[in-house]
Amino acid sequence: EWLIRSRLEALLDTAEAETMLESFRKMLRAVCDGAVLLDSDLRIQGSHECLKHLLMTSTNLHGNHMLRYVAADEQQPFLNFLE
Numbered sequence: 001e002w003l004i005r006s007r008l009e010a011l012l013d014t015a016e017a018e019t020m021l022e023s024f025r026k027m028l029r030a031v032c033d034g035a036v037l038l039d040s041d042l043r044i045q046g047s048h049e050c051l052k053h054l055l056m057t058s059t060n061l062h063g064n065h066m067l068r069y070v071a072a073d074e075q076q077p078f079l080n081f082l083e
Contacts, residue, residue, distance in 0.1 A: 042066045042082075 028035040034050035044051075044061045051061060055069060070078050 036061075036066070038066055 025035060029050070034048065034054050036048050036051050037045045039045050042065055044064050044066060047060065047062060052058065055061075067075050067078070
């Protein structure tokens with residue numbers, strides 16, 4: 001019973017986190033030109049049609065390092081912003 005209850009709680013926590021993330025993304029779409037989800041190594045996670053449109057590319061961006069798309073003189077300010 002404990003194992004089942006723990007698994008159910010974990011599933012509910014995951015579902016709640018996904019719902020919160022999707023709500024946050026919807027809010028960002030309303031106020032921003034685009035949004036992108038990065039992992040801890042600054043690699044793009046998922047498919048981001050808006051970012052592809054902004055970058056004028058049809059290339060799948062998933063797994064690419066975000067700094068690849070940031071001008072060299074803007075990379076340090078970008079990293080500072082993320083801290």
